[in-house]
């Protein structure tokens with residue numbers, strides 16, 4: 001049996017120009033628009049995903065932490081953390097607490113924690129997992145750990161002292177539209193694929209269940225609407241690369257029944273409940 005379950009670790013609010021940049025604008029202009037934006041989108045969920053697989057359980061992303069809900073805990077010198085984001089995570093909403101409530105010991109009942117990327121709302125729960133492998137791409141970890149990482153939405157100053165992730169590089173074996181991949185399971189049904197654009201070294205996790213292919217997208221797209229219309233967020237470092245990633249998701253959706261699971265999409269639970277696949281007639285590239 002292979003099953004994918006969303007676990008919501010609170011909410012995050014961001015500016016509309018962060019959620020979706022304006023078409024025709026490049027990555028720098030999109031950052032300026034984000035910082036000048038005075039509006040907010042509605043609170044968005046912060047999802048992590050539990051993958052239950054015969055070879056073991058995997059958790060994708062660790063969500064955010066209750067500490068980041070206090071605005072003065074986030075770096076006040078940083079315009080994004082000061083003006084561009086509001087995190088709301090109650091202590092019991094952190095992913096470790098929720099795993100315990102689901103009957104899972106975070107450090108015994110998971111084979112690994114896999115990070116799509118290391119933005120604060122994906123790597124905020126690392127402290128729950130001192131005793132299991134934590135997997136991230138080398139490229140993303142090196143950026144997130146650097147000063148540049150602090151500029152671009154990571155909080156390496158709060159990484160646990162023991163944090164020493166397993167750094168992966170893709171192995172050149174193609175998977176569907178993706179030229180490279182990294183298998184997490186021997187049966188090759190849980191697969192990391194590079195999905196650059198939102199952040200350097202960003203990856204998504206593909207789960208192949210018997211009747212459905214799931215894309216655990218991280219932040220490669222925030223929302224299925226944006227994927228179908230090939231609209232890119234304000235955070236992207238390269239609009240064209242982000243769009244190439246979206247087209248690969250759409251291509252996968254044309255090849256097989258595919259269900260999209262981004263980290264901040266309001267409709268994820270309904271999509272899973274009703275098994276709503278990417279609509280084929282909207283997948284023309």
Ligand SMILES: [Zn+2]
Nearest residue numbers: 117119198219
């Ligand atoms: Zn992100």
